[in-house]
Amino acid sequence: MDLRRLRYFVAVAEARSVGKAAERLRMAQPPLSVQIRKLEAEIGAPLFRRGTRGMDLTEAGQALLARASEALALAADGAEAARAVASGRRGRLSVGYMFVLANAVLPRLIPELRRSIPGVDLDFAELSASTREARLLDRSVTVALCMPAINHPEIQVARIGAQPFMLAMPIRSPLARLSAVPMAKLQGRPLIALPWPDHDPASSAVAALLRRHQIVMPIASRVETVHSAMSLVLAGEGLAILPACAQLGAPRGIVFRPLRDATDSIDIAVCWRRDSQSPLIRTFLKCAEKAVAPM
Amino acid sequence: MDLRRLRYFVAVAEARSVGKAAERLRMAQPPLSVQIRKLEAEIGAPLFRRGTRGMDLTEAGQALLARASEALALAADGAEAARAVASGRRGRLSVGYMFVLANAVLPRLIPELRRSIPGVDLDFAELSASTREARLLDRSVTVALCMPAINHPEIQVARIGAQPFMLAMPIRSPLARLSAVPMAKLQGRPLIALPWPDHDPASSAVAALLRRHQIVMPIASRVETVHSAMSLVLAGEGLAILPACAQLGAPRGIVFRPLRDATDSIDIAVCWRRDSQSPLIRTFLKCAEKAVAPM
DNA sequence: CCATTGGCATACCGAAAACGTATGGGTTGA
DNA sequence: TCAACCCATACGTTTTCGGTATGCCAATGG
Numbered sequence: 001m002d003l004r005r006l007r008y009f010v011a012v013a014e015a016r017s018v019g020k021a022a023e024r025l026r027m028a029q030p031p032l033s034v035q036i037r038k039l040e041a042e043i044g045a046p047l048f049r050r051g052t053r054g055m056d057l058t059e060a061g062q063a064l065l066a067r068a069s070e071a072l073a074l075a076a077d078g079a080e081a082a083r084a085v086a087s088g089r090r091g092r093l094s095v096g097y098m099f100v101l102a103n104a105v106l107p108r109l110i111p112e113l114r115r116s117i118p119g120v121d122l123d124f125a126e127l128s129a130s131t132r133e134a135r136l137l138d139r140s141v142t143v144a145l146c147m148p149a150i151n152h153p154e155i156q157v158a159r160i161g162a163q164p165f166m167l168a169m170p171i172r173s174p175l176a177r178l179s180a181v182p183m184a185k186l187q188g189r190p191l192i193a194l195p196w197p198d199h200d201p202a203s204s205a206v207a208a209l210l211r212r213h214q215i216v217m218p219i220a221s222r223v224e225t226v227h228s229a230m231s232l233v234l235a236g237e238g239l240a241i242l243p244a245c246a247q248l249g250a251p252r253g254i255v256f257r258p259l260r261d262a263t264d265s266i267d268i269a270v271c272w273r274r275d276s277q278s279p280l281i282r283t284f285l286k287c288a289e290k291a292v293a294p295m
Numbered sequence: 296m297d298l299r300r301l302r303y304f305v306a307v308a309e310a311r312s313v314g315k316a317a318e319r320l321r322m323a324q325p326p327l328s329v330q331i332r333k334l335e336a337e338i339g340a341p342l343f344r345r346g347t348r349g350m351d352l353t354e355a356g357q358a359l360l361a362r363a364s365e366a367l368a369l370a371a372d373g374a375e376a377a378r379a380v381a382s383g384r385r386g387r388l389s390v391g392y393m394f395v396l397a398n399a400v401l402p403r404l405i406p407e408l409r410r411s412i413p414g415v416d417l418d419f420a421e422l423s424a425s426t427r428e429a430r431l432l433d434r435s436v437t438v439a440l441c442m443p444a445i446n447h448p449e450i451q452v453a454r455i456g457a458q459p460f461m462l463a464m465p466i467r468s469p470l471a472r473l474s475a476v477p478m479a480k481l482q483g484r485p486l487i488a489l490p491w492p493d494h495d496p497a498s499s500a501v502a503a504l505l506r507r508h509q510i511v512m513p514i515a516s517r518v519e520t521v522h523s524a525m526s527l528v529l530a531g532e533g534l535a536i537l538p539a540c541a542q543l544g545a546p547r548g549i550v551f552r553p554l555r556d557a558t559d560s561i562d563i564a565v566c567w568r569r570d571s572q573s574p575l576i577r578t579f580l581k582c583a584e585k586a587v588a589p590m
Numbered sequence: 591c592c593a594t595t596g597g598c599a600t601a602c603c604g605a606a607a608a609c610g611t612a613t614g615g616g617t618t619g620a
Numbered sequence: 621t622c623a624a625c626c627c628a629t630a631c632g633t634t635t636t637c638g639g640t641a642t643g644c645c646a647a648t649g650g
Contacts, residue, residue: 001370003298004608018627031609033627043374045381046572050627052617059573060381067373071366075296078362079338086340086355277341278354299637313598326638328598345598347646 003075005039006068009047012036013065017054088279090119095284096127096141100226101268104245105145109291116283128224129195136273143284147243148205149269156274158285161292162265163243165209166256168233173255175239180260183213190220190238192229206241209264230254245295268292298370300334301363304342307331308360312349383574385414390579391422391436395521396563399540400440404586411578423519424490431568438579442538443500444564451569453580456587457560458538460504461551463528468550470534475555478508485515485533487524501536504559525549540590563587 008025015021018036022029040047047061057065084090093113097106106124113122127135132144136155144150149157167181175181196204210217220238223229227249229240234253243266247256270288272281303320310316313331317324335342342356352360379385388408392401401419408417420436427439431450439445444452462476470476491499505512515533518524522544524535529548538561542551565583567576 001298001374003296003301003366003370006298006370006373019625028610029626030611030628030630034629035608037628043377043381045377047377049570052626054626058381059386060377063380063386064373064377067369067376071298071369071373074362074366074369075298075301078301078359078366079296081362082338082340082342082355082359085358086338086353091354091358275344314596323639324597325599325601325640329600330637332599347597349597 001042003072005035005042007072008032008035009039009061010065010068010072012048012055013057013061016056020054084119086279088117088120088283091278091280092121092123093117093143093278093280093284094123094125094141095143095145096125096132096135097145098129098132098147098225099126100243100246100249101145101147102126103248104295105268105288105291108294109288112287112290113284116287117280120280132271136271139273139276142272142276142278143281144271145268145288146271147268148266150271154274155271158270159267160270160285160289161268161295163245163268163295164258164265165206165241165262166244166247166258168230168240168242168246168250168254168256170234170236171253171255173239175257176255178257180258182260183215183262186210186215186217186239189217191217192232192238192240193219193222194226194229194240195222195224205264205266209241209259209262213262296337298367300330300337302367303327303330304334304356305360305363305367307343307350308352308356311351315349379414381574383412383415383578386573386575387416387418388412388438388573388575388579389418389420389436390438390440391420391427391430392440393424393427393442393520394421395538395541395544396440396442397421398543399590400563400583400586403589404583407582407585408579411582412575415575427566431566434568434571437567437571437573438576439566440563440583441566442563443561445566449569450566453565454562455565455580455584456563456590458540458563458590459553459560460501460536460557461539461542461553463525463535463537463541463545463549463551465529465531466548466550468534470552471550473552475553477555478510478557481505481510481512481534484512486512487527487533487535488514488517489521489524489535490517490519500559500561504536504557508557 008021011021011025012018012032015024018033019029022032025032036048043060043064045060046058047064048055049058081090110122110124113120125141127141127144129146129150132141132146133150133152133155135141136144136150137152147163149159167175167186169175175185193206194204196207217239221232223232226242226246229242230246230250232238233240234251241259242256244256250256270285303316306316306320307313307327310319313328314324317327320327331343338355338359340355341353342359343350344353376385405417405419408415422430422436422439424441424445427436427441428445428447428450430436431439431445432447442458444454462470462481464470470480489499489501491502512534516527518527521537521541524537525541525545527533528535529546536554537551539551545551565580
C-alpha cells in the first residue's frame with residue numbers, strides 16, 4: 001500500500017477521469033491508468049466503474065476514498081508538524097527554574113515567550129539545582145534558569161544578567177539600622193550558607209567575597225534553597241548573603257541591606273544541553289535577556 | 296512522502312534502533328538506514344538523535360510519529376474497508392419495494408437480512424413501478440422487489456414467488472357471499488385496472504386471464520397502485536383483480552375471494568442492474584426467497 | 591593501550607518499479 | 621462512416637530500492 005497510489009486514486013476519483021487526473025498530476029495518462037489498476041489488484045476488487053465517459057467510483061472505491069483522503073491529509077500534516085517543531089514554530093519548551101527567580105523573572109518572561117512562540121506549549125517546573133542539572137542531562141527539561149550557572153561539560157551556559165549580593169537579616173537586627181552594611185561588620189557573625197557549586201568551597205561567590213575581605217563567618221547552618229536560608233535568618237540563626245532579587249520573595253520580618261564596598265554579584269544564566277538542537281533555545285535566550293534587562 | 300518510508304520510520308521509532316527494526320521488517324540494515332535519512336531529507340530536519348546505543352526520536356520525530364502511525368492505520372483500514380464492501384461484509388444495500396409487498400414480505404425479509412449481513416446498512420424505500428425502474432438504472436437503489444418483474448434489457452430478474460389473483464370487492468357486494476367466484480360472474484362488471492407493464496395491454500396478466508376466459512370487463516378507472524384500486528373498490532366504482540397478498544393491507548369493508556377455475560398468478564421478482572457486481576445481491580436473493588417461501 | 595564489539599553510515603551493484611511514447615479498441619455523436 | 625474521446629496495453633528508458641561489503645565511531649574489557 002503506497003501513498004502515491006492513494007494520491008493517484010484520490011485524484012482520479014475527484015476528476016472522475018484518468019486523463020483529467022493525469023493532467024492535474026502533471027503526468028501522462030497511461031502510467032496513471034496502470035497505477036490505478038495495480039491498486040485495484042492490491043485491494044482485490046474494482047474501485048471504479050469504467051464507462052465511456054470516464055470513471056466512476058464503485059461502493060468499495062467510495063469506502064476507500066474517505067480513508068485515503070484522510071490518510072493523505074494526516075501524512076502531509078505530520079510532515080508539516082515535524083517541520084514546524086524543527087523550526088520552532090511549534091513544540092514544547094520545558095523550563096526548569098529556581099524558586100528565587102520565580103518572582104523576579106517569570107512575570108516578565110512568560111508573557112514574552114507566549115508572544116514570541118505562540119504555537120509552543122510552555123512547561124515551567126521549579127527545580128532544585130541538582131535536579132535542574134539532572135533533568136537537563138536526561139532532556140526532560142530543555143532549558144534551565146540558574147543562579148549561578150551550572151558547570152558541566154555537556155551543558156552550555158549563557159549569562160543573561162547578574163544580581164548584587166545583599167545582606168539578609170531580621171528586622172530587629174542592629175545592622176538593619178544601617179542603610180548599607182560595611183563588610184567589616186560581618187566579622188565573626190554566623191552565616192546561613194547555601195550549597196557550593198560542584199561541592200567546591202572555593203567556587204562559591206560568597207566564599208570568594210568573604211575571603212577577599214578577609215572576613216570569617218562561621219557557618220551556622222547549610223541549607224539547600226534561598227527560602228530556607230531566609231527562614232533561618234528570620235529564626236535568628238544567623239545572617240545570609242543573598243542575591244538582591246531574593247527580596248521579592250522574602251517573608252515579613254526580613255530586611256535586605258547592600259554590602260558597602262562589595263560590588264560582587266552572582267550570575268543569572270540560561271543553561272541547556274550542548275547537543276540540543278532545539279531552535280527554541282535561541283528564542284528563549286532572547287526573551288530571558290529581555291526579561292532580566294530591567295533588573 | 297511515501298507510505299513505506301513512514302512504515303519504516305515507525306518501525307525504527309518503536310524499535311529505537313535501525314538494526315532491530317530492519318530485522319522486524321525482514322530487510323537488511325543499510326537500506327533501512329538510507330530510507331530513514333531520505334525521509335529526514337524530505338522533512339528537512341533530523342527525526343532521530345543518533346547515539347552510540349541506538350536511535351532516539353527528536354521532538355520533530357515525535358510530532359511525526361503520532362500522525363504517521365495514524366496515517367498507516369487509516370490506509371490499512373481503508374484497504375480493509377474496500378475489501379469488506381467488495382465482499383459484501385459491509386456496505387449499503389438500498390432496496391426499492393412496492394407498497395403491496397410491504398406487509399407481506401418485509402416483516403420476514405428485514406430480520407433475515409439483518410441476520411445475514413449484519414455489517415451492511417439497509418435502506419428501504421417504497422417506490423412506484425416507474426421509480427423503481429429509474430432508480431435501479433441510475434444505481435440509487437441496488438435491488439427492487441417487484442410484482443410483476445421489470446422488463447428492461449439492463450435489468451436482470453429473478454422470480455422468487457407468485458401470488459394467485461383474487462377478486463377484491465366491497466363486503467356488501469352480492470358476489471361476496473360466494474366462497475369462490477366463477478370467472479363467468481365477472482362478465483360486464485366494471486374493473487379497476489392497474490397499469491400495464493411497458494404500456495403494453497397484452498403484457499398484463501389480468502388482461503391475459505380475462506382474454507383466456509373470454510370475459511370482458513369495462514375499465515371503470517385506471518390507477519397506479521393496488522391501494523388506490525382498493526379505495527375505488529370500496530367506493531363502489533368497480534371490482535379489482537389483485538394479488539392475494541393485497542388482503543394484508545386491505546381496508547375494512549373490502550373482501551377477497553378466489554377466482555374459481557383461474558390458477559393464474561402474478562410473479563414476485565427481485566430485479567437488479569445486470570452490470571451490478573454487488574455481492575449483496577446474491578444474499579438479498581436468498582433472503583427474499585426465504586421470506587416469500589411460506590406464501 | 592589495544593582489541594573487540596555493537597551500531598549506524600556509505601559505496602556499489604543488480605533488480606524491480608514507474609514513467610513516457612506509441613498504439614490499440616470501444617463508444618459517442620456528427 | 622468518420623472523427624473524437626477515453627481508457628488499456630506494450631515497450632524502452634530511467635529512477636529507485638534492496639542486498640552485500642565495508643568503513644567509522646564509541647564503549648567495553650583484558
